[in-house]
Amino acid sequence: MKTPIRFTALALSLMLGSGVACAADLKVGVSMSAFDDTFLTYLREDMDKQAKSYPKGDGVQLQFEDARADVVKQLSQVENFISQKVDAIIVNPVDTASTKNIINAASKAGIPLVFVNRRPDQKDLPKGVVAVTSDDLEAGRMQMQYIAEKMGGKGKIVILLGDLANNATTNRTKGVKEILAKYPDIKIEQEQTGTWLRDRGMTLVNDWLTQGREFNAVLANNDEMAIGASMALKSAGTKPGSVLIAGVDGTPDGLNAITRGDMAASAFQDAKGQAVGSVEAARKMAKNEPVEQNVIIPYQLITPDNVKDFK
16 A cells, blocks of 8 residues: 555645646736737737746746727726736736826735836836836837938828827827928828728828828838828829838838838837836846836837848
8 A cells, every 4th residue: 555655645746846836937917908909919929928938937927818998998907917916917008198097006906017018108107117118209200210311301291190099109200290390391291090000091091192182201100000001002003112101110011011112111119129028027026126117129210221131
């Protein structure tokens, strides 16, 4: 009887050891503003890869939730994470002006909070709250400077705005207009929101063309709307390259559009950099290790000359 007992004890020991290892993995709740957003899909995938890159027993288990562009739903998800007693929370905010309740809830519970991709509007974040983002002002400046030079400093542009609830839209557009201030002969013909969507970008540009509006360039707050603009111009029979189109993100579809000549430029937003930065920040904060409170992942200009470097 002794031998079976010894093997049973050994098996139990291994099981308990395995359980301890699994329990050591940090549990992090992640609320994304929308799963169907193209760039955020890449961001989510890179976050998952980063979480799985850590050694077993010293890693991170991510629980993703889709807020579906609903502020109330996102707050509810954060409250659920808190009730589950997760070790940290990562939020890609639906509305950057409506993050106060999320911050208050996490802070009251003493759970580390990381905002990724979109920074809350408030200037100073409290202790225990970190933002991992990119400078959207720089993205707007970058794309507009390149297009302004290609236009020879004169002409008309239209601007496709992202979701008006996000400061990414505000800041990218502000960056565009900062550069325009140096080029008084470049005028804004139209400026409307396409809510980050390809089909909305296509519809808006198609409407402007139908109205007989003339413009030399399209400045889009993201690649999806830029691609939509390109599709509308193609459908209208516009000569390829006669209207310059610039986006933001440097998504695979955006890179292909630049390679084909459908887009003139994009500002590369590093999804992997933001993903690694946010997951690592959550991990360190959960382990009471020091972190930088505002992590900025730089943009890079993509043009036909260097597009191959981003593929």
